[in-house]
Amino acid sequence: MSSSQVSSAIHQQVKQAREASLVLANLDNFHKNKILHKLAEALRENSVVILAENARDMTEAGTMLERGKLSVSARNRVLLNHAKIEQMAQNCESVAALQDPSGKIIQATRLDEGLDLYRVSCPIGVILVIFESRPDVVIQISALALKSGNAVILKGGKEAQNSNSVLAGIIRDTLAKSDNALENAVSLAESRDEVAQLVKMSAELDLIIPRGSKELIQHIHKNAEVPVLGHADGLCHVYLDQAADEAKSIEVTLDAKLDYPAVCNAAETLLVHQKYPNQWLAEILRKMQEAGVELRVCRETRKRLERFPELKLTTAIEEDWTMEYTDLIISVKSVKSAEDAVIHINHFGSKHTETIVTENSQLAEWFMNMVDAAGVFWNASTRFADGFRYGLGAEIGVSTSKTHARGPVGLEGLVIYKYKLYGNGQGVGRYGHGKRDFLHEEIT
Amino acid sequence: MSSSQVSSAIHQQVKQAREASLVLANLDNFHKNKILHKLAEALRENSVVILAENARDMTEAGTMLERGKLSVSARNRVLLNHAKIEQMAQNCESVAALQDPSGKIIQATRLDEGLDLYRVSCPIGVILVIFESRPDVVIQISALALKSGNAVILKGGKEAQNSNSVLAGIIRDTLAKSDNALENAVSLAESRDEVAQLVKMSAELDLIIPRGSKELIQHIHKNAEVPVLGHADGLCHVYLDQAADEAKSIEVTLDAKLDYPAVCNAAETLLVHQKYPNQWLAEILRKMQEAGVELRVCRETRKRLERFPELKLTTAIEEDWTMEYTDLIISVKSVKSAEDAVIHINHFGSKHTETIVTENSQLAEWFMNMVDAAGVFWNASTRFADGFRYGLGAEIGVSTSKTHARGPVGLEGLVIYKYKLYGNGQGVGRYGHGKRDFLHEEIT
Secondary structure, eight states: OHHHHHHHHHHHHHHHHHHHHHHHTOOOHHHHHHHHHHHHHHHHHHHHHHHEEEEEHHHHHHHHHTSSSSSSHHHHHHOOOOOHHHHHHHHHHHTSOOOOOSSSEEEEEEETTTEEEEEEEOOOOEEEOOOSSSSSHHHHHHHHHHHHOOOEEEEEOGGOOOOOOOHHHHHHHHHHHGGGGGGGGEOOOOOHHHHEEEEEETTTEEEEESSSSSSHHHHHHHHHHSSSSOOOOOOOOEEEEETOOHHHHHHHHHHHHSSOSTTTSSEOOOEEEEESSSHHHHHHHHHHHHTTTTEOOHHHHHHHHHTOTTTTEEOOOOGGGOOOOOOOEEEEEEESHHHHHHHHHHHHSSSEEEEEOSSSHHHHHHHHHHHHHHHHEEEGGGGGGGGTTTTSSSOEEEEEEEOOOOOEEEEEGGEEEEEEEEEEEHHHHHHTSSOOOOEEEEEO | OHHHHHHHHHHHHHHHHHHHHHHHOOOOHHHHHHHHHHHHHHHHHHHHHHHHHHHHHHHHHHHHTTSSOOOOOHHHHOOOOOOHHHHHHHHHHHHHHOOSSSSEEEEEEEEEEEEEEEEEEEEEEEEEEEOOOOOOHHHHHHHHHHHHHHHEEEOGGGGHHHHHHHHHHHHHHHHHHHHHGGGGGEEEEHHHHHHHHHHTTTTTEEHHHHEOHHHHHHHHHHHHOOBBOSSOOOEEEEEEEEOHHHHHHHHHHHHHHHTTTTTTTTTEEEEETTTSSSHHHHHHHHHHHHHHHEEEEEHHHHHHTTTTTTTTTTEEGGGGGGOOOOOOEEEEEESSSSSHHHHHHHHHOSEEEEEEEEEEEHOOOOOHHHHHSSEEEEOOGGOOTTTTTTTOOOOOOEEEESSSEEEEEEGGGGGEEEEEEEHHHHHHHHOOOOOOOOOEOOOO
């Protein structure tokens, strides 16, 4: 295909997605849930064909692995089986069970007798989601998009293209069976070229959610003319204050580093007040070392730990404070005060999740106010930063941007609002100096 | 200055704004209001020096006008006088009187005994506002930024540079007198080069609000790597349904076109149902014509109005449906149905404000749901789309984007939220299969 053919095909796809989004936006919760339940059924019924397509991907992934073009973990993420298909089906059912985020009256104001203003939540419209490897993301995202009333264009990784394609086909069939006008509410973008064009279509596309590598997300941020929701980094800190409790320090720090080091809400840097007991610090680091963690410490920390020769310490360099290891490595820095900890965090942190361990409640409150991050925790592991743990029901991603939605983003992040004004034939010319005044009363 | 010098000066400015923003974010409402009242006083006390600096701009603006580099209306917008300074002072006082949008608990969830999650509104951080001509915008934006707890970098037009500079100086002095650490919460960007660099600083800047010409806003959207809040177009429609009331049709349509044709919420296109009485349509257009409006009608409309030779009609071309005239021109199109009106609006509209005139309440509700716009009105003029009229108290701008804030944006659009988690030393390792379950209870 020539580039202009690609371009016109994409415009057609986005236009169809837009049309479907307008129909979907006005489906009530009952009908949206019915589709989600039908989708769960369809997934179970089509498990054989899903697994067959997945097997094709796995063969291809094996070849890519041999050629060094895919990592073992990336290949493993492509794999589907009966249990995973059942999980996908259950995912649809649990999204159906969530509250409809759309159509809620957020605010109601009587501007005048017979002139009522309502601010009502509504879907955003057409969303592009870019993701890697795991084909079950197709179902997860589509279910959230349907429930919130948005059309979605999905771009998955090449390594799962057959799986993604069969899953998207099942969703589109289910939509079409409910209403032909809904079929295009979910579609796949095929190529990188297509994505490169989509991210520039600010008039046609409403939001981009990139999920995947830091490089991918940074690339999208740099090139997109459409709003982007997501996070590139998760450089989270644990600050152990001089007034910290020993048991709390240990559980919070070890959990934050060890529970799942490969993810964005794991801790990367430990900040330790100079008066925090060295004995306790040594105990925490010894446990980390036993769990296989490499300890990169500042000079001051090394000095504090001289009496603990069993600890294998390497000296941290400046770059360690900027590194999201997502691995069994931790950097440790001594700080003179909570102020210094906050300055370090606000300078090096990724605005994701930051925690203080202290028994000083006033200091904790101050820390939580002064630290500029989506999540600010007191005596709790950074790993709690997660849509399921927060009780959001489902998560479309985690946002470190500071507009629209921040932190773990659930269905609520997929809606915006519109103002509905119910009048009686009024023009603004009736109001103003020497004329009528506005009431601006809340409607209850 | 070399470009690297410019660059390092800007980084310094943004860094200082960030530092000030963190202090400002934690000022309580009482202290923020105190600063706003002091600022009002300072404006009144410094009126002589403000007017002197403004006089320098007016002299320069006169020269620019002679050379054709500035329009008469742009020059007039630069002019300040005692009444306008008093208005600015009152603006500070009225912003002080508004509710603090920051620090509100939006949601509170008990994740477990001793593990409480609060979603609390907080300032966005550092905002760049770009505007043209009117120096009073410096005070208006700064007052809203202070009240919401955000630091702001302002870039005004060259034609008002001395006025902008003296006003920013007064704000900075007032801030410094309250607390030295606050001085840099407001600063001016001096050059276009500076703006070109600022819009790329996604790690340092949180939001850009461009106000001004369509070209300026489109340029920012295209080049920014930082989220942008604003609107480029205001192409609003009035749809007269077959079930419309005569008096309501007349008031809504005339008000929407004539009350203030130069602004974004004025109507540009009138859509008329084929069964809407021709007599009424002719009456509306006659009144428009008398007010100096040029009438550009579709062929079908021309046919409908054959019996009204007093109407001077020109034939609309395709481009008329895409034009934001912001002038005494209206395009008129006959449509076969409300569906056709909605299709036209969703295709050509700018997602700003759209209104239907009808006595059919079911159809009105359907229209308001199906039309994809920030404001959807029933029997009311599009001109009501305004922060003051909506009762928002103050307006930072109007957004046609579909994330973060939509429609007229008040103080609420200048805040986001952070999640505060109050724990007791927990790690996530305590929860899961065969372990503790989350409670996820609403805290009331």
